[in-house]
Each structure stands twice: as structure tokens, then as C-alpha cells.
Amino acid sequence: MTMHIVRGMTIINTRKRRRNKQPGEAKSIEAHNQWLRKRGLHPDQLKSKEKSSGASIPDYAATRTKIKTSDVVTPIAGKRKAKEYSGDYIVGIATMHKSNLVPVGRGQSPEELAKMRR
Numbered sequence: 001m002t003m004h005i006v007r008g009m010t011i012i013n014t015r016k017r018r019r020n021k022q023p024g025e026a027k028s029i030e031a032h033n034q035w036l037r038k039r040g041l042h043p044d045q046l047k048s049k050e051k052s053s054g055a056s057i058p059d060y061a062a063t064r065t066k067i068k069t070s071d072v073v074t075p076i077a078g079k080r081k082a083k084e085y086s087g088d089y090i091v092g093i094a095t096m097h098k099s100n101l102v103p104v105g106r107g108q109s110p111e112e113l114a115k116m117r118r
Contacts, residue, residue, distance in 0.1 A: 088106070089105050089106050090103045090104065090105055090106075091104055091105065091106055092104045092110060094110040094113035094114060095113075095114060096113055096114070096116055097116065
């Protein structure tokens with residue numbers, strides 16, 4: 001069983017332990033630092049370098065043609081007018097099965113639509 005599965009167990013000792021260095025480890029660390037300095041990658045050398053992503057912003061003014069662009073903001077039109085039926089064929093709205101609304105035309109009876117089932 002692992003510790004994170006056991007219920008009620010906590011770890012209260014979070015202190016980082018110091019590791020004893022092996023003999024010859026200081027020599028290999030120094031050799032690695034020399035290798036980094038030779039290539040300009042040692043942390044001391046990187047602090048003084050100017051950071052650059054390598055990408056530069058192109059100068060668009062040099063390639064821009066004399067085409068004028070518009071910076072006019074158009075006005076807000078406001079709310080549209082509601083559409084309104086202006087004909088004379090539809091006389092009303094009838095309710096069918098389960099609140100299904102159906103337009104009632106001239107010559108139709110709303111009672112017939114109300115009595116209709118599925």
C-alpha cells in the first residue's frame with residue numbers, strides 16, 4: 001500500500017535533508033562549470049546577457065502603400081421595428097395538443113383545431 005491511500009496518515013517532516021557529497025564530486029562540478037563557461041552558458045554569464053526571443057517586429061511603414069484606411073466608427077442603429085402582419089387571411093391563433101400554437105386562417109374553425117389530437 002502506498003502512503004497516499006492510507007487514511008489518516010500525514011507527513012509532518014518536510015525538512016529538506018542535506019546530502020553528503022561523494023569524493024571527487026567537487027572536481028566534476030568544476031569541470032562542468034568550465035564547460036558551461038566555455039560555451040557562454042554559465043548562470044553568471046547568462047545574467048549579464050540581454051534576453052532576446054530572436055523575433056523582431058517588422059517595419060510595416062517601409063512596405064505600406066498609399067491606400068487610405070478608414071477609422072470611422074459607425075453609429076449604433078438601435079432596436080429594429082417589430083414585424084407586424086398586415087394581411088387579412090389569418091384571423092387568430094388556436095391552441096392544439098400540448099400548447100401547440102397554430103395560426104387560424106379565414107374559413108377555418110378554431111374549435112376544430114382545439115378538438116384535434118395527435
